[in-house]
Amino acid sequence: MTRGSLRLRLLVAGAASILIALGVSVLGLMFLFERHVERRVEAELGVFLDQIVSALDKTPEGTLVLSRDPADPRFRVPLSGLYWQVDTGDGLIRSRSLWDTQLQLPADELSNAGVHRHRIDGPAGQRLITLERSVLLPTPLGGGKIRAAVALDAADVTAATMAFAADLLPYLAVFALVLIVAAYVQVSVGLRPLAAIRRRLAAIGEGRTSRVGTGFPDEILPLARELDGLLEAREMQVERARARAADLAHGLKTPLQVLIGDVNRLRTKGETVIADEIDQVVDTMQRHVEKELVRARVAAGALDATADVASVIERVLSVVGRTPEGAKLNWSLDMADKAVARVDPDDLAEALGNLLENAARHARSRVVTTVRLQGQMLSIRIVDDGPGIPEDRLAEMTQRGARLDSAGDGAGLGLAIVQDIAEAWGGNLQISNAGPGFEATLALERASSHSPA
Structure with missing residues (x-):
């Protein structure tokens, strides 16, 4: 997956959402746990407060004391974090754990037996959870009101909360x-229709089907229908382009034939110079028309077109071999099995016709055609044993109007047409001297395994 991958973006967003949600959940659980522990602590402090109040007694000298200490031994350990204190009005009674300090209770008015909760600063920088009660003493204890308080270091609550979080984290991890894996599965299932769209489009490009089709979820189906509509519009444009090309060819055929007839009549009258000039113009017009018709047809070619290379080559050879130049030559064909190219059969025939006619004009005795499969491409190599082309002229031979034999027939458009066809179908044309002879290699994309057009 790349940075631009939709799958990666969805997974990252999903994982981030999961982690944020779990983080908020951890904080919420810690808060709830802390509140629960605090309630338990306050309940325990309430028990200690009851024990202290119930243990109050009066000495023969009339001094209030605790007849018995609370059960927790921390009250007897200095600065242990658990403290009690009784303010009798005349003085303080306090736990040994307070040592030489006292609880700094806030000024507060409590009703009889009323209980208040505080957070106060304690000894050694401790922060204390404090519970205090105002008690009206009975007459045997001297009457009057006392203020009893019990406190616990809040660090104990914080430590318990952190221990809970430490125990919770592995399970949350x-x-x-599990949630991220589930999100990955969900994203994969959700993106399957898009993968199916991609496979259908690839099949259209390879010529194995002509439509995206249906069978998609409701959210994807409108996209598939739009794509099919575009493909149908493209096919209609192709048909209209072919029809216009045919109309153009038919419209130009008659005027050119009339001109050819005029050329023959001029030659009969002995006006060969002007006849040759007109003939050359007519020939140039014919070849330019052929080139533009080919380019129009290629530009409007169906994306799913395929051609059986063997059958096209054999069809072209059967025509070229019957020409005056071709009948004198030895034609050899070396074919690879299952050579199917992603190209319109008519375009391939046009390209091969130009290459083989060129070879027939210049070969001395033989022309060899070889077809080979090379990964996702196939190459059609045509080699003749003619004189070849000067090395300094090779680069210009695929340019429009370039010709080697300026005295011969034609306007030098054959190789340019072949190159236009090759490039339109994602291929290329390479030419070179074969030593001796001339070599032209037409490379085209292979079509997938299916019935060729």
């Missing part, structure tokens, strides 16, 4: 992994 496993849970996060």
Whole structure:
């Protein structure tokens, strides 16, 4: 997956959402756990407060004391974090754990037996959770009101909360992994229709089908229908282009034939100079018309067209071999099995016709055609044993109007036409001298395994 991958973006967004949600959940659970522990602590402090109040007694000298200490031994350990204190009005009674300090309770008015909760600063920088109660003493204890308080270091609550979080994190990590895997599965299932669209489009490009079709979810189906509509419009444009090309060819055929007849009449009258000039103009017009018709047909070619290379070559050879030049030559064909090219059969025939006619004009005795498969491409190599082309002229031979034999027939458009056809179908044309002879290699994309057009 690349940075531009939709799958990666969805997975990253999903994983981030899961982690954020779990992070918020951890904070929420820690908060709830802390509140739960605080309630338990306050309940325990309430028990200690009851024990302290119930243990109050009066000495013969009239001094209030605790007849018995609370059960928790931390009350007897200095600065242990658990403290009690009783303010009698005349003085303080406090736990040994307070040592030489005292609880700094806020000024507060409590009703009889009323309980208040505070957060106060304690000894050694501790932050204390404090519970205090106002008690009206009975007459045997001297009457009056006392203020009793019990406090616990809040660090104990924080430590319990962090321990809970540490125990929770491994389980949340496993849970996060399970959710991310589930998100990956969900994304994969959700993107399957898009992958199916991509496969259908690839099949259209390879010529194995002509439409995207249906069978998609409701959210994807409109896209498939739009694509099929575009493909149908493209096919209609192809048909109209072919029809216009045919009309153009038919419209020009009669005037050119009239001119050819005029050329023959001029020669009969002995006016050969002007006849040759007109003949050359007519020949140039014919070849330019052929080239433009080919280019129009190629530009409007169906994307799913395929051609059986063997059958096209054999059809072209059967025509070229019967020409005056071709009848004198030895034609050899070396074919690879299952050579199917992604090209319109008529375009391939046009390209091969130009190459083989060129070979027939210049070969001395033989022309060899070889077809080979090379990965996703196939090459059609045509070699003749003619004089070849000067090395300094090779580069210009595929340009429009380039010719080697300026005295011969034609306007030098054959190789340019072949190159236009090759490039229109994602291929290329390479020419070189074969030593001796001339070599032209037409490379085209291979079509997938299917019935060729």
